[in-house]
Amino acid sequence: MVGSYGTLGIGPAIADPASAPTTAGEAVQRLIDLSRQSEQLNQQALNAQADLDTKVAASDAAEKRAADAAATLDAAKAEIRQYQPVIDRAASSALLGSRTNRLTSLLVSNSPQQLLDQMSIVDFVGARTNDQLSQFQKATDAASAAETVARTAADAAKAASAAADSVRSDLESKRAALQGSMAGVIAAWGQLSAGDKSALAGSMFPPGFDRDSLLKGLVPGSGTSALAAALTRVGDPYVWGATGPDQFDCSGLVQWAFHQVGKDVPRTSQQQSSYGTPVDEKDLQPGDVVFFYSDISHVGIYAGNGLMLHASTFGVPVQVAPMGSTPFHSARRF
Template identity: 70%
Template sequence: MSGVLAAGVLATALYGSGPASADPVALPTTATEAVQRMVDLSRQTEQLNQQALAVQADLDAKLVVQQEADAKLAATTEVADAARAEVRKFQPVIDRTAIAAYQGARTNRMYAVLVSDSPQKLLDQMSTLDVLSAQTTDQLRQFKKATDAAESAESAARAAADAARGAAQKADQTRADLERKRSELGGAVAQVVEAWGALSSKDKSALAGSPFPPGFDRDTLLQGLVPGSGTSALAAGLTRVGDPYVWGATGPNQFDCSGLVQWAFKQVGKNVPRTSSAQASYGTPVAKGDLQPGDVVFFYSDISHVGIYAGNGLMLHASTFGVPVAVAPMGSTPYHSARRY
């Protein structure tokens, strides 16, 4: 397929066969422009991919909160049920006492004096009244304690129920957002794959490039390797050079940019976050002038691309669709920051 024909096919793949009045500047007119347009579209898709991964991570966190809220609700409900049962245990005694008082029952010492016809009977009545009074007072005290406990437990259960509902609503909202992002990503991926398919073999080969830049010396770079260090993670990552870029992939044979970084550090025992934005908060900051092989480098203002520094201004990264994992210059990508893990 000639370069001009490839550009025309790619333009159709990217934009469809629009009306004749469509802006001609928006359409690639050469194979080079067609490749660049495919790269630009792939770049946008990578941004969507990282956004979708971030929303997935947010959803996972919210689901944990929801599970914890549900567990707390179940626990507080159980406590409230037990507290209500304790109140019911004392309720008959309290009811009888209340009814007796309402009906005018005489239970005080003055009444015993008035109705007693002998000193012994008076002592017996007063002793009985003391026992009854003590029992009633104790039961009233226990009833009050049980009632207070029940009110506190029910208040906690209501608060837990509100928290559980709120957590569920937030999770549902995030889940809906994730579905939208996945839908957008799916559409964008389809466009990139279609656009890539419209390129000539020559253009695909040029896009893929070389896995290593001229003069790259892996052995010298990895001298003095320290187990568990960033350099050892770089060494692990270099074993994946040539593996394909796939959105959302974390290895072991295909990767997206943040998936490659996560995989490489996992091989040396470090649990790095999944997304490029989260990875940019892991470890410690490193100035660009102090970069060492194995440091993690981030790109673009939204931190939507990441790689592992490989010395001499180079990085190991999973670049974009159609470009296998490779070592490449950092200069062509807008630098953001770096971290040392």
């Protein structure tokens, strides 16, 4: 549960000193509440980082498209420049009225053969000029289209860069909030007695847990084999943002376990909740991935009989524990 801190936002992470716990039970509950808040912030920061990575990649791709479009435009302009002398000469001839035609050929010819030769030259020059004028028009049209593409690509690159900057700012805010919340958790942890710390950590396995029976008939590459890999990490500490190999947060443990069996699972609990195929709670099998809370800020691996293996929170090592005390959201089969 979220406890007295309510629905999480970006805000103060450390409780008012005036409300300091007066009993061991209150101290433990404060630690639980602060740890829950930190876990949510941790997943939010991870999501912001993933979003930033996506936005940066989109920005880089948009900038490359803009650069390619600009290069195409430059090439189109260079082609126009090749035809410019022809256009200038044609324009000059038209302006001065000096362009040769069949009538002037007739007037200046001294013989029928000379007339035929002159007219042939006129036809050739005219055809060549017309062809170059046509090529010039094509080059001009291409340059106009390239300019439109280049302008659109440049605008897209600018927008993508702005989006990345916005997400980067959001990430920095979430990281700052997480750092403050972590400090609060560590301070609350320091207030606990050794006995309270031990009680909070609990046992690594519930009574009667039979690992061998659970993993009987294990299929390589399956969820069960990922569960088997995760079981080797029981006892490792919970650390915000950690992905192994000997310390984890909740989604980091799931990612690490499935990586051991050749599956490239996303980093955050929210991303993981869209990976694989959905499974009803009543149809859960060992190795399925289970998600908790309305914001999907916690994740574990189902271990049969209503149990899950998870990295739960600061001060509690990776362990197998009952699912019932955590609000179930959904499940997936990877």
